[in-house]
Amino acid sequence: MGISRHATAHWEGDLKTGQGQLSTPQSGLMDNTRYGFNSRFGDVKGTNPEELIAAAHAGCFTMALSAKLTEAGHPPEALDTRAEVDLSMEGGPTISAIRLKTKAKIPGIDAAKFRAVADDAKQNCPVSKALSAVPITLEAELV
Template identity: 50%
Template sequence: MKFTRKASANWKGTGKEGSGNISTESTVLNNAQLSYKTRFEDGIGTNPEELIAAAHAGCFTMQLSFLISEAGFTPENLDTVAKVQLEDGSVNLITLELSGAVPGISAEEFEQLAQKAKEICPISKLLDTEITLTVTLQELS
């Protein structure tokens, strides 16, 4: 399978005083605000690191659901939080925090599949940084 997705950005002004926006082909983001405040302080809008976190959480979680299904289980629920750390001008760490409910799977197999998903997820492979993963398998009643 081969496909291309696209997004666009526009910026006007200096890095600190200027502002811009980002849009995606799907229009889920349509002129979403970017600014110094949205990236480095608390402002309304988004920023590149937040968008990378969203892409990584989504890609990893979807990849894991495929692996779990291939192993013969059906995930009831998978929740992933991705935290992107920017330090001194570089993304130096991404932390993935996974919590899932999968009937019939052992904690060991869930951990193994999650680690594999972290390694083979296309966004993980794209990123040149340390990626850590914590895994919690929820007990089902």
């Protein structure tokens, strides 16, 4: 059997005026964190599904990149990744694009090798695979 993780969502009310809470009980990262229509489609403070997908993708990709760099003989000193998830409203809300932007400090690696390893991590991290219906791009920079 594999590893299973979970999060919970609670919602009260209609879509536009209702509100909900998200929790990640195992980690405590989110303990009844608010989310709602205006935190998703507006600028009200709170989280939203796209932000959580971005966090999951940034974390997964960065771990995969670290593993693949280490396997290639170039363990990283530091990796910083930003994931941007676009929500298109054309034809109804749809996740339309994901951009991964990573900066890496890796001794002894050249740009071509780094790019090849980064592309491999993008293609093969579990979250990238799960989100494969969405176009995913990668900007990878050595610093």
